[in-house]
Amino acid sequence: MALASLRDVRFTYAYSDRPALDGITLEIESGMVHGIVGLNASGKTTLCSLIRGIVPHFHKGELEGSVEILGRDLLEWDPAELSRTIGCVFDNPFTQISGIRETVFEEIALGLENLGTPRAEMIERVERVVEQLGIEALVRKNPNGLSGGQRQKVAFASIIAMDADVIVIDEPTSQLDPDATDAVFGIIADLKAQGKSIVLVEHKIDLLAEYADRLTVLRAGRIVTTGAARDVLTSDELIAAEVPVPEVTELSRRLDAIGRPFVRTPITSAEAAAAVSARIQEASNAH
Amino acid sequence: MPIELYRAAFAYPDGSPALSSVTLRVGDGERLAIVGQNGAGKTTTVKLMNGLLKPTHGEVRVDGVLTTDRTTAQIARIVGYVFQNPDDQLFASDVRTEIEYLPRHLGWPDEMRTERVERAIDITGIRPHLDANPKDLPMAIRKFVAIAAVLVGACRYIVLDEPTAGLDARGLDLLRSMLDHLRDDGTAVVTITHDMRFVIDTFDRVVAMADGTVIADGRCADVFADDEVLHRARIKRLIVAQIARDLELSRTALTVDDVVALVP
Ligand SMILES: Nc1ncnc2c1ncn2[C@@H]1O[C@H](COP(=O)(O)OP(=O)(O)OP(=O)(O)O)[C@@H](O)[C@H]1O
Numbered sequence: 001m002a003l004a005s006l007r008d009v010r011f012t013y014a015y016s017d018r019p020a021l022d023g024i025t026l027e028i029e030s031g032m033v034h035g036i037v038g039l040n041a042s043g044k045t046t047l048c049s050l051i052r053g054i055v056p057h058f059h060k061g062e063l064e065g066s067v068e069i070l071g072r073d074l075l076e077w078d079p080a081e082l083s084r085t086i087g088c089v090f091d092n093p094f095t096q097i098s099g100i101r102e103t104v105f106e107e108i109a110l111g112l113e114n115l116g117t118p119r120a121e122m123i124e125r126v127e128r129v130v131e132q133l134g135i136e137a138l139v140r141k142n143p144n145g146l147s148g149g150q151r152q153k154v155a156f157a158s159i160i161a162m163d164a165d166v167i168v169i170d171e172p173t174s175q176l177d178p179d180a181t182d183a184v185f186g187i188i189a190d191l192k193a194q195g196k197s198i199v200l201v202e203h204k205i206d207l208l209a210e211y212a213d214r215l216t217v218l219r220a221g222r223i224v225t226t227g228a229a230r231d232v233l234t235s236d237e238l239i240a241a242e243v244p245v246p247e248v249t250e251l252s253r254r255l256d257a258i259g260r261p262f263v264r265t266p267i268t269s270a271e272a273a274a275a276v277s278a279r280i281q282e283a284s285n286a287h
Numbered sequence: 288m289p290i291e292l293y294r295a296a297f298a299y300p301d302g303s304p305a306l307s308s309v310t311l312r313v314g315d316g317e318r319l320a321i322v323g324q325n326g327a328g329k330t331t332t333v334k335l336m337n338g339l340l341k342p343t344h345g346e347v348r349v350d351g352v353l354t355t356d357r358t359t360a361q362i363a364r365i366v367g368y369v370f371q372n373p374d375d376q377l378f379a380s381d382v383r384t385e386i387e388y389l390p391r392h393l394g395w396p397d398e399m400r401t402e403r404v405e406r407a408i409d410i411t412g413i414r415p416h417l418d419a420n421p422k423d424l425p426m427a428i429r430k431f432v433a434i435a436a437v438l439v440g441a442c443r444y445i446v447l448d449e450p451t452a453g454l455d456a457r458g459l460d461l462l463r464s465m466l467d468h469l470r471d472d473g474t475a476v477v478t479i480t481h482d483m484r485f486v487i488d489t490f491d492r493v494v495a496m497a498d499g500t501v502i503a504d505g506r507c508a509d510v511f512a513d514d515e516v517l518h519r520a521r522i523k524r525l526i527v528a529q530i531a532r533d534l535e536l537s538r539t540a541l542t543v544d545d546v547v548a549l550v551p
């Protein structure tokens with residue numbers, strides 16, 4: 001069953017004169033990492049909110065077209081049930097911390113507590129994400145005394161601990177150092193390996209190239225292109241939507257422009273390393 | 288006159304030792320980036336520069352005067368700080384009021400106020416949003432509003448805490464041209480960021496922090512050539528530069544251009 005199936009969707013926020021999403025027809029399959037890219041304000045967050053039912057249940061507005069989540073019409077879902085079914089990490093780590101718990105450990109456990117998870121299991125799950133993110137040193141700290149990146153890690157950990165089958169993640173690494181960013185993507189890969197479905201909004205195109213199966217490119221509320229990550233990343237539509245190509249793809253394009261193209265356009269770092277390595281080999285054979 | 292931190296240490300009230308010893312100098316009109324692991328002490332360091340925090344040990348001087356001898360308000364006129372979280376800074380219910388707050392508070396003449404406000408609006412690109420409530424704007428634009436509110440004051444030093452977070456390609460271009468603008472004006476800018484590409488493309492000098500101290504301070508080319516520094520500060524060189532290094536094409540390649548030239 002598809003995670004989400006949207007037909008001719010248009011959504012306009014109350015008091016807004018322009019739709020935030022328009023003409024959206026999109027099938028998001030289960031069991032994959034589905035990346036969403038586009039300029040700021042292109043509709044990425046609204047699309048996430050729609051899949052999670054925040055739009056139109058909490059943020060009011062006019063919804064046209066049809067939205068099915070896990071085979072059921074969005075308007076027929078009970079909002080509370082939908083929020084338990086789909087975990088959601090918002091793009092502002094500063095507002096996602098509850099502020100009502102004394103320690104990071106309790107903060108991460110809060111969602112599980114609300115779900116009525118048995119204590120032993122709760123502790124085990126929290127310990128697991130704490131280890132995955134390498135934030136052992138923070139568990140006793142007050143969540144209000146964290147650095148920006150530490151807050152983002154805790155917000156992410158709280159949602160991952162809840163172990164939902166579908167997780168919508170809006171810019172999980174905006175405040176993170178490069179190592180921590182890799183750790184978050186490692187966890188996302190793990191979740192997928194466990195059969196979970198992930199919808200991921202992210203500006204870091206190099207990492208999407210490594211981890212996303214499918215990509216959707218938005219511009220001004222409309223889909224510019226959608227499909228297999230490789231096809232999208234090597235398409236001209238991506239550039240037209242002002243989304244940067246991965247660094248290794250840029251390298252390839254530059255070599256192309258000076259008449260020294262790679263045989264195949266790389267999108268991941270392993271592919272680029274192999275392509276450069278082959279060229280070094282050729283050059284040394286020629287001698 | 289510079290900003291100088293000499294063996295500055297800081298611990299938060301809950302006892303967290305955030306900075307063990309930081310020695311750092313920011314010259315007049317200089318521009319530099321601070322990078323490093325989450326929790327390294329970057330935000331704490333810049334809050335010491337503008338007097339929001341005062342060192343628990345060591346010294347911080349702005350224009351030769353110890354920050355402990357001045358009020359935060361006095362220092363904030365010289366060193367403007369744009370918060371990592373714009374919501375810690377913004378308070379007005381519309382953007383224009385937010386940006387005009389400081390000039391009105393300081394009782395600037397109309398002409399001067401208008402000139403500074405217009406300039407701040409132009410170089411941050413927020414003109415389309417002047418009537419909006421900052422709360423209704425996307426995070427990236429809120430951040431530019433926060434920057435504009437600081438640029439209005441004629442600070443000689445500006446500190447930007449993670450301005451690249453969540454920015455798209457257009458936003459990054461805007462930020463880069465804003466930095467150029469400020470350099471031409473002779474304003475010094477300290478930028479904290481986790482975007483290594485932005486650092487390499489935009490800054491000559493980079494300061495790397497780890498565990499409450501500065502572990503490297505120098506030209507990008509030198510800092511990014513040092514594996515030990517990258518490891519401790521949890522930062523990375525560009526992917527293509529790493530490939531060039533792994534394949535023994537170069538130990539100093541920094542930019543995509545460098546690597547284009549190296550591929551046989
Ligand atoms: N208000 C606070 N109370 C207690 N400890 C704090 C507070 N703010 C920061 N800290 C701690 O001080 C240390 C340095 O934090 P700081 O915010 O300076 O880091 P940073 O380098 O800016 O990190 P990031 O990249 O995540 O923004 C961290 O260990 C953090 O947990």
Ligand SMILES: [Mg+2]
Nearest residue numbers: 147148330371
């Ligand atoms: Mg910080």
